[in-house]
Amino acid sequence: MSALEPAGQAEPAGQAEPAGQPEPAGQPGPAGQPGPAGRHRFPRWRLPGKARRQETAAAWLMSAPVIALLVVFLVAPILMAAWVSISNWTGIGSPFSANVHAVGIKNYSALLSTPGLPQQQLGESIRNNLYYVILVVPIQTALALGLAVIVSRQRLAGRGFFRTAYYFPSITSSVAVSILFLFIFGSSGVINAIINGFGAHGPNWFADPNGVLHMVLSGLGVTTAPSALAGHGFLGVSWWDWLAGPSVAMVAIMALAIWTTSGTFMLIFLPAIYAIPADLSEAAIVDGANSWQRFRRVTLPQLRPTMFLVLTLGLIGTWQVFDQIYLISQGNPAGTTLTPAFLSYLTSFGNQQWGQGAAIAFILFAIIVVLTIVQRLIISERRNA
Amino acid sequence: MRSKIAIAVVAAGLAALTAACSSSSGFSSASTGTASPGKATKTQLTLMFGSSGTAETNAVQAAAKAFTKQSGIPVQVIAASNLTQQVAQGFAGGQPPDVFYLDPLTMQSYAKDGVLDPYPSTMANSGGFATALQQAFTYKTSFICEPKDASTLALYINTADWKQAGLGTPPSNWNQLEADAKTLTTSGRTGLTIDQDHSGIDEFFYQNGGTVTNQAGTSVQLDSTQNVQALTFLKSMLTQGIMKFPSQLSAGFSGQAFGENKAAMDIIGNWENGELQTDYPNVKFEVVPLPTGPSGTHATLSFTNCWGVPKQSKNLAGAIDFVKFLTTQQQEMTFSKAFGVIPSLKSAQAQYVQVYPQYATFVQELAYAHPDIAIAGATQALSAFDSALAQLASNSPASILKAAQQNLQAVVTQDK
Numbered sequence: 001m002s003a004l005e006p007a008g009q010a011e012p013a014g015q016a017e018p019a020g021q022p023e024p025a026g027q028p029g030p031a032g033q034p035g036p037a038g039r040h041r042f043p044r045w046r047l048p049g050k051a052r053r054q055e056t057a058a059a060w061l062m063s064a065p066v067i068a069l070l071v072v073f074l075v076a077p078i079l080m081a082a083w084v085s086i087s088n089w090t091g092i093g094s095p096f097s098a099n100v101h102a103v104g105i106k107n108y109s110a111l112l113s114t115p116g117l118p119q120q121q122l123g124e125s126i127r128n129n130l131y132y133v134i135l136v137v138p139i140q141t142a143l144a145l146g147l148a149v150i151v152s153r154q155r156l157a158g159r160g161f162f163r164t165a166y167y168f169p170s171i172t173s174s175v176a177v178s179i180l181f182l183f184i185f186g187s188s189g190v191i192n193a194i195i196n197g198f199g200a201h202g203p204n205w206f207a208d209p210n211g212v213l214h215m216v217l218s219g220l221g222v223t224t225a226p227s228a229l230a231g232h233g234f235l236g237v238s239w240w241d242w243l244a245g246p247s248v249a250m251v252a253i254m255a256l257a258i259w260t261t262s263g264t265f266m267l268i269f270l271p272a273i274y275a276i277p278a279d280l281s282e283a284a285i286v287d288g289a290n291s292w293q294r295f296r297r298v299t300l301p302q303l304r305p306t307m308f309l310v311l312t313l314g315l316i317g318t319w320q321v322f323d324q325i326y327l328i329s330q331g332n333p334a335g336t337t338l339t340p341a342f343l344s345y346l347t348s349f350g351n352q353q354w355g356q357g358a359a360i361a362f363i364l365f366a367i368i369v370v371l372t373i374v375q376r377l378i379i380s381e382r383r384n385a
Numbered sequence: 386m387r388s389k390i391a392i393a394v395v396a397a398g399l400a401a402l403t404a405a406c407s408s409s410s411g412f413s414s415a416s417t418g419t420a421s422p423g424k425a426t427k428t429q430l431t432l433m434f435g436s437s438g439t440a441e442t443n444a445v446q447a448a449a450k451a452f453t454k455q456s457g458i459p460v461q462v463i464a465a466s467n468l469t470q471q472v473a474q475g476f477a478g479g480q481p482p483d484v485f486y487l488d489p490l491t492m493q494s495y496a497k498d499g500v501l502d503p504y505p506s507t508m509a510n511s512g513g514f515a516t517a518l519q520q521a522f523t524y525k526t527s528f529i530c531e532p533k534d535a536s537t538l539a540l541y542i543n544t545a546d547w548k549q550a551g552l553g554t555p556p557s558n559w560n561q562l563e564a565d566a567k568t569l570t571t572s573g574r575t576g577l578t579i580d581q582d583h584s585g586i587d588e589f590f591y592q593n594g595g596t597v598t599n600q601a602g603t604s605v606q607l608d609s610t611q612n613v614q615a616l617t618f619l620k621s622m623l624t625q626g627i628m629k630f631p632s633q634l635s636a637g638f639s640g641q642a643f644g645e646n647k648a649a650m651d652i653i654g655n656w657e658n659g660e661l662q663t664d665y666p667n668v669k670f671e672v673v674p675l676p677t678g679p680s681g682t683h684a685t686l687s688f689t690n691c692w693g694v695p696k697q698s699k700n701l702a703g704a705i706d707f708v709k710f711l712t713t714q715q716q717e718m719t720f721s722k723a724f725g726v727i728p729s730l731k732s733a734q735a736q737y738v739q740v741y742p743q744y745a746t747f748v749q750e751l752a753y754a755h756p757d758i759a760i761a762g763a764t765q766a767l768s769a770f771d772s773a774l775a776q777l778a779s780n781s782p783a784s785i786l787k788a789a790q791q792n793l794q795a796v797v798t799q800d801k
């Protein structure tokens with residue numbers, strides 16, 4: 001997936017001046033940038049044959065180390081994992097040894113189309129992770145943007161302190177943060193002490209598998225599933241259970257994720273906010289825009305490329321959530337914090353079913369690619385509108 | 386942030402790539418080597434183990450040093466932070482450790498793949514282990530590796546609570562257990578706690594005349610009437626509030642709740658002794674055998690690890706000699722004294738009971754112990770079962786057992 005990151009990162013840099021905000025005529029482009037290609041140079045195909053061949057050879061030679069590194073550390077492992085996902089490798093010896101055979105799509109069909117525990121656990125893990133993504137990505141993006149806007153204020157005293165404070169959770173080891181949250185959300189931890197202070201009774205956070213939506217529904221008097229929802233389902237999980245919402249335990253892990261990553265994304269928003277020319281904002285003030293209108297009509301449209309980057313990184317990161325699950329819950333309680341990444345680990349290392357574990361990794365890969373494309377389409381559609 | 390799984394896959398992939406590139410494909414040559422292990426060479430051995438703490442690490446290192454002194458074979462000792470994962474990486478890379486701690490569940494997977502050397506058949510002491518322990522390391526009909534220690538579940542009673550409640554002899558059957566738990570329950574304390582997973586609950590099935598699988602391990606028999614009855618009994622104690630799971634008592638496991646006196650009784654294994662000694666030294670307790678079920682059946686669960694030896698060891702004979710050294714009565718007693726484990730050899734157990742009469746219960750219970758369930762590839766099915774058991778208070782016992790029966794039977798059927 002790392003190939004996506006540089007591509008996403010290049011975009012905001014290349015589009016510092018978004019459409020709809022044309023530069024004043026006659027203003028020179030950024031210093032040092034060459035003019036339109038080909039004006040002062042030979043087009044590449046006009047080079048004499050020998051020189052062209054030499055240049056090509058030199059280019060290959062110079063990029064060879066990087067290509068070698070990419071092949072060894074990126075392409076080869078991916079191809080290998082792809083092979084494992086369609087093989088019966090048991091984790092013993094090389095996956096290319098003589099007694100490892102291709103089994104076709106058996107590993108995939110066991111997960112996707114054969115009713116049973118593997119299918120049900122994949123379904124549950126996708127459900128859990130879906131709610132995790134739907135809630136964490138918007139909240140962490142909004143929080144990061146809010147923090148960036150506040151911290152970028154010229155008149156804020158102690159800006160440096162706040163910037164460091166907000167970024168601090170991101171650079172703290174995820175092990176330390178996870179253990180900290182285990183204490184904070186313990187059944188007699190700080191959060192519950194506060195809730196009890198208000199006379200309510202806090203849940204046993206990391207041990208409570210009840211879905212939040214189910215709890216809301218039961219509050220409204222719906223305690224049993226309508227038969228239309230209970231009787232049918234997808235990936236071995238009934239529609240009623242798809243609608244369970246994140247469990248209480250998952251909510252605590254979401255809080256952790258939002259708290260740790262908002263600072264990182266604030267740091268991506270900050271330079272983008274600084275890059276917005278001050279005269280745009282001044283012009284808006286002259287036009288009589290209040291501060292909300294300036295934010296909504298000036299700042300936000302200018303930040304769209306950065307927004308795409310933050311949303312894409314957020315989407316990929318949240319679908320791959322692993323550390324916190326491994327450290328805090330191991331998929332418990334009742335499998336409500338199981339995620340595809342953790343399930344892949346569990347299937348491979350716990351169950352020695354390496355083919356199925358690799359297949360889960362590729363299914364996760366497909367989910368991330370599809371959702372990133374969808375997100376890209378939505379954002380570019382809105383830009384063209 | 387890249388997830389660890391990606392790193393793990395890349396690491397495993399690279400390890401395998403390296404193995405594929407090397408001329409001697411370790412697996413294919415070693416898998417055929419079922420003949421006699423030959424003579425021990427002076428090639429260095431690697432011992433990998435998961436440590437419970439410095440006491441265990443020091444004791445294992447001392448044992449390795451003593452073996453080197455006696456045999457001249459150097460031993461590298463590695464305390465793994467995640468044993469199962471590190472051993473798996475060793476196998477994937479074609480260089481597993483020569484001797485390692487191995488749990489019964491993982492043993493089943495490796496034995497199925499045929500990568501473990503069934504060395505007990507060559508050992509003089511292979512008949513000297515308790516039946517439940519040997520059974521735990523039997524794949525099909527062969528004894529695959531020798532158990533290194535033994536643990537059984539017993540009933541821990543907080544003696545101060547017990548006297549305060551004015552109770553007499555410890556409970557000997559379910560009815561008495563329930564009555565005593567009721568008497569011991571106060572506003573800030575529950576009568577009984579047990580761990581909320583199959584390793585903390587299955588003994589009730591056996592006590593009620595039920596079982597988990599048939600003798601041969603070819604069919605799962607979880608959804609029997611006896612087992613439903615046993616779970617119903619536990620559920621009724623949960624709903625009465627006289628028994629609670631550790632998660633309801635904000636404890637990580639039942640032993641912690643017992644140590645903090647949030648529960649007056651606890652069904653747990655002898656690893657609790659060390660826990661109480663270090664973290665809760667002021668708790669006065671007594672250990673008694675588990676009560677019997679309605680039919681008077683005595684049963685408990687036993688837990689153990691073995692000394693695993695891979696067929697592809699570079700010094701197979703040396704590795705087996707090392708295990709021989711580790712499974713003498715004397716060495717097992719040394720380990721017991723160092724970090725509190727119960728020896729696996731019957732002869733060493735007899736000695737252990739004399740040195741530690743207060744823990745004689747655990748040894749005595751081995752006679753009717755059943756090994757904790759271990760089926761190759763069942764890790765996930767078991768963890769789904771555990772998740773369901775943890776919700777026993779709100780789920781129906783019959784449906785929990787029916788789901789677990791289906792999931793586990795699917796694993797067993799797939800294995801055949």
